[in-house]
Amino acid sequence: MSETETLASYVLNGRFEDIPDDVRHEAARSLVNYLGCAIGAAPDAALDIAIRALSPYSGPPTASVLGRAERLDPLHASLMNGISSHLYDFDDTTPQNYIHPTSPVASALFAYASTMPLSGRDFVNAFVLGFEVESRVGNAVFPAHYDAGWHITGTAGVFGAAAAIGKLLGLTRQQMVWAIGLAATQAAGLREMFGSMGKPFHPGRSAQNGYTAALLAQQGFTAGERSIEGARGFAVVQAAAGHDLSKIGADLGTDFNLRRNTYKPYPCGIVNHPTIDGAIQLHDAHGLGAGSVRAVRLTVAPLVLDLCNQKDLTRGLQGKFSVYHNAAIGLVRGRAGLDEYTDDAVNDAEVRRVREATIATGDAALTEDQAVVEAELADGRTLRVFVEQSLGNINKPLSDHQLDDKFRAQAVRAIPAAQADAALALCWQVAELPDVRELVIASVPAGPGIVPGGRPGADLQAAGSARSGG
């Protein structure tokens, strides 16, 4: 069997019953982490812009946008969910391939699930299958593909979304092969977009395009049959000689890449996390603040400088990809929350001063979970800390309670605290929900939104009532 056929068969045959308990729990953790990100960033101006630009082109508004009052067609809702969930770079990461895996898959699934009754079992099953397809396609081309400049979340993501929606649509084997093909031929997303809204656009478009691929295949729109492994297929075109197709089928159905998902404590490029940990440790241990720090020397893995070497910043989004900014906020403020990546934060005089007084050196002896932070203080002292394992990495994961806190801190930006708690509780038990729309209702604020349309969630109330009565 070709790799394309292997993945198609896997998706067709995958059953909820066959997902081990630990993987089910990790799916819930991934969805809790995702949903907090999607709801929390939904009020951002980037979403206002995207909705204002595209809602005039939306089909009948049968789908909810997480964290927003507007309703759109499910393809546009997929796009918006994808943009918001990745907007603050606070979503999950699989370290083995650098994919932010949940956004492309869950963004399409939540849009789909908001339009009709769907059991939590089917939802979680489709999510796990889509996640595996996406991650394994990524494994096959990583790292050559990423090194070449592709934003792998965009390119691998569209496969995952197509597989997940294709599963729910009940595609035949031939249709699933075509859906994968139409996904492959839409795989896109350049790392040149990092630091702009173009970056979160990638998982959004992946979700939307994968969903579209499944819809087209369902009606018989054909595609190449060997879209992944063919001589002009995804693997060779987007990774040249640097691909390894054997990684697609390895342990498929017995192991799950989902087991190795990680969740960020800080909303920025993950390679900055050990630097932030070290900076916060110094801040807390020595009571640092404005004026304390004269100069900073960082020693980091070489990749950090490849990804996050910008120092001249004006926009909050840029701060997420500046190791200098991240050292500065840790040392000056002792935290790295959403408020540390606003335009105000990157333009804050003290943060800017410390950022400009920071230098960074790459050292191949350090892993990407490690950093040395050395701060020269105004009082003449020099402080130094070595971070061996950054918080949130695969060996030091966020606990379920830390995920609860992270969810709440984000969700309350869009919905009342009590509603956020209700959404959180429902999300942990998503696999048991008779109708996922109950969770969708809890994830959407009241009000008309910026774009006039049907009453938000009007026809969803029925689903919610049915549940509370059952």
Next chain:
Amino acid sequence: MSETETLASYVLNGRFEDIPDDVRHEAARSLVNYLGCAIGAAPDAALDIAIRALSPYSGPPTASVLGRAERLDPLHASLMNGISSHLYDFDDTTPQNYIHPTSPVASALFAYASTMPLSGRDFVNAFVLGFEVESRVGNAVFPAHYDAGWHITGTAGVFGAAAAIGKLLGLTRQQMVWAIGLAATQAAGLREMFGSMGKPFHPGRSAQNGYTAALLAQQGFTAGERSIEGARGFAVVQAAAGHDLSKIGADLGTDFNLRRNTYKPYPCGIVNHPTIDGAIQLHDAHGLGAGSVRAVRLTVAPLVLDLCNQKDLTRGLQGKFSVYHNAAIGLVRGRAGLDEYTDDAVNDAEVRRVREATIATGDAALTEDQAVVEAELADGRTLRVFVEQSLGNINKPLSDHQLDDKFRAQAVRAIPAAQADAALALCWQVAELPDVRELVIASVPAGPGIVPGGRPGADLQAAGSARSGG
């Protein structure tokens, strides 16, 4: 100025008055050729499928689909126009970069122009500017990009569509840079799709995605500023070391790539054309027919075997990319029209017999416009012809009258002959039309289409009436 800024400025400053007469005439030829292809293929099952799959997700049906009675939102109409115009591989080609250039740009423009009054001057100006952007982006990455497996019509096309729609939307310079960036980060399309509906999907999606990029940029959705030339930008990511950015600005505004556009006499991969010419010459000169030919030997440029080396065919679309099939139809039928690329034609017993008795050898001494066709006949004779310049190539272009004939032969598949003549006459004078909707009306059949919706072209009648009264 960066290459991205150079293109943005070119589009912002480009005026119809500055387009030389010969380029205006070539624009009309390109649009006549395009429109015939789009109308003629519109009744195909591929369009039925795409419309059935996606019309439930269409926004308000303010736009016409060329050759179809259904109306959709302009983004979906762009997609459908792109699919139909490239479906039979009968649209144009710029030999310097292998792009089929008009489809991505004009598919978006006709969708846009169907929704509101737009003068022919503005329409043609946007077309010429979008064409140049697309072609120059292609020049910068060709041939490495194409050789790597990219369908350059899809990847370069999205830039052209974004530029053309961005021009009509009146984007600022900053917005145009973002539109180009959002186009760059959607550039996609694998050659692995050749022989399936995935191939015409590429210019369709390019048109739709470029249009979307312009709409988002207009509202302030940001993108990387150096999307073409940046370290992780389009050129390096999609052509590695094989790019040459100097080709983007070379002679920009003084020369026009549009001058070097070519139009196909046969609806199949252009590299098969000299083989077809030779086969038809032998057929006509010697009265060949069923049973005449025992075996065939072709000598062709090596690229032909790279692109069109399949012999085991079951679908009509595959025939377009089989040099064996193309030799067979020329020898057996003496023609290569749309009817020679149906499922029936590739499965025709006599065509199949001759195809299977054909061998092809690559010879680097031949150009892609040349071929040697040698036929061994049942009566023992061996015929041989050398084609030095295939019909339709840049040195032997189709005349305006040949384009008329080509237009009519296609358009009558979707609309009555008198209406086709009217559309043809309007298209030749498109730059003089006060409202391009007059041409759109002439390009759309009566009837409800397969998808229920508003009365086809209802609100367009006003534009037509106004014109005939003026």
